[in-house]
Amino acid sequence: MDKQLVFSFPHMGDYHVVIRSMLGELFPGQRVISAPPTTQRTLELGSKYSPDFVCSPFKYNMGNYIEALEAGANVLLQTGLGCRYGYYGEVQEQILRDLGYEFDFLCFSRAHVKPEKIYRVLRNLECPLSMREILSVMMRTAESLRIMDALDYYIRENVGFETIPGSFEKLQKQLLKDLSEPRTMLQLERLKQRYARAAGEIPVKKSAMPLRVGVIGELYTLMEPFSNFYLEKQLARRNISVSRRMSVSFLLFGKKDRISLRESGGYLKYTVGANGVDSVCQAKQYAELGYDGLIHMKSFGCIPELNVMPALTRLEQDYGMPILHLSFDANTSEVGVETRLEAFADMIDMRRKKAYGTARVSGG
């Protein structure tokens, strides 16, 4: 292969930083670009060239691909697997070819994510690294993801209470900058400690019992804030502590369907595809922790998450914990989501005050 390869891949949250750095290490001498940031144009482009009724992550991916191709990319990546997501690669590649783009398309679900097949794919693209070096890159990438997700988890729970506006966001951006360069395991370990400490030192004004909301549902809509109108930020602005267990590290290392199914405590008997079981299992855990409410998000037409809704409704009634269901696609109105969120925040606040009221009365 003598032409210069330019790798690119669709966005999801801030993960492009880590993926870009990983690809950069795997293919020294080649270029890796992040797709241009997801904007309204991305979504419009993606919707234009996607089947109308496909779930919205497909449309975002398409938009990212087209914008990446426009920016000069010639090797596109897709992972696949799961639900309808498993077919994304096939359809997306065909649509892009029909549009007349020339590119190589790497789809991991075609290689059935078997290490030896992926190794062969990398070799075909003239990855010069030895098996051992490749493993090292993978392990360091995994560690970077863990560090990033751990910080994000802490931020979600606390950003609504920061006393200096923007201090958490600044820290987050700094970490992304630090992770954009290749790091040794030792450096990563130091980064991890440094950022855990720095996050803990950011002043927060948090009451002993802040309102707590758990966010569950379909992975892309949860992890790409553009696609959910920055819902977590909206909640934080109302002084709500937000918890979301879904993250890339959760998908890679924390997800065990069999255990989740058992822990869903009879609310589900079978797996329902993709992360459906996780949604129910997490909902139950949040309920047992006494969370004030849950927000269940999915892209419009997401079958696995649609499957879990009856189980969630039952859970909602059993535990008396309200669950707000939101579905997003290219036509979702931002104002509509805001109204529902505002009403939800008011509701959990009123419920909480009422619960305190009765507690005081019964306590004399």
Added chain:
Amino acid sequence: MEQLVSLGVDIGSISTKGVLLSEDGQVLSEEYLWTEGDPVGAVKRLVGILFEKAPGPVSVRTVGTTGSARRLIGSMLGADVVKNEITAHAVGTLSRHPGVRTILEIGGQDSKIILIRGGVVSDYAMNTLCAAGTGAFLSSQAKRLGLEVESLGDLALRSQSPSKIAARCTVFAESDMIHKAQTGHSKEDIVAGLCRAVVLNYLNNVGKGKRIEEPIVFQGGVSKNRGVVRAFEEELHSGVTVDPESHLMGAIGAAILSRSASRERPFDPSLLEMTFTTKAGECSGCPNRCEIVRFYRGDELLDAWGNRCEKGLNR
């Protein structure tokens, strides 16, 4: 002496409702008029009428707004509280029916259900994509039948055997309705069938999975239709209360919520005589192309919205 009051405005897509509420929670004056796609003009008229109707001189201490144009009207009136419809309706209804457990609401463009347990909102749902279970559906079908939407209720009550009309979607309902008419069903039966269709659609979409418990209060514009009220009672096998002020609950709620604010100067109605203009424009800062709306009173910028980032041309 001037009476101290709170002004509550509920501005929906179809109608605009307003009340002046005395300190002890009595409605001193009320008005209900059509928005007609011009919320600013509707509120100007509304406030004028409210002051005319007031029994004596009043001084507006606080202002609250709700409804889909709440933000626009909120900045126009300098509102103390701008609240979503769910909270406003719940608070308004609870002030009149403290024991209520279920609020059914069907308005012009949307419908919602609010469950109240122990005096607070415990769950709610709003319709999302579908307008079939709303007033807009009834008024478009009334037009098709050559009837006034106000007359539907009484006509429906005369029906002995309501026609079965597909309720899932406006388009299905419409073709089904035409089919029934062409096969000789009477207008009363068809109208009663339409009322049932609205109720079934509502219960299947908005009310799905919700425990509807008595006492039930039904409100929103469609609650004035007695045919729909009867259909609800039959479907739910329980009594449904329709308050004579049912259309005002949002406005009353907004007025009550506004009372928690403390305001330095009373609301000055003469401000409304100035010209209000909105200027819309696309921000060209990035490909997001946010549609930014700026709202002016005279030359003074009151508010701007639609911007997603700090880079935008918000001000």
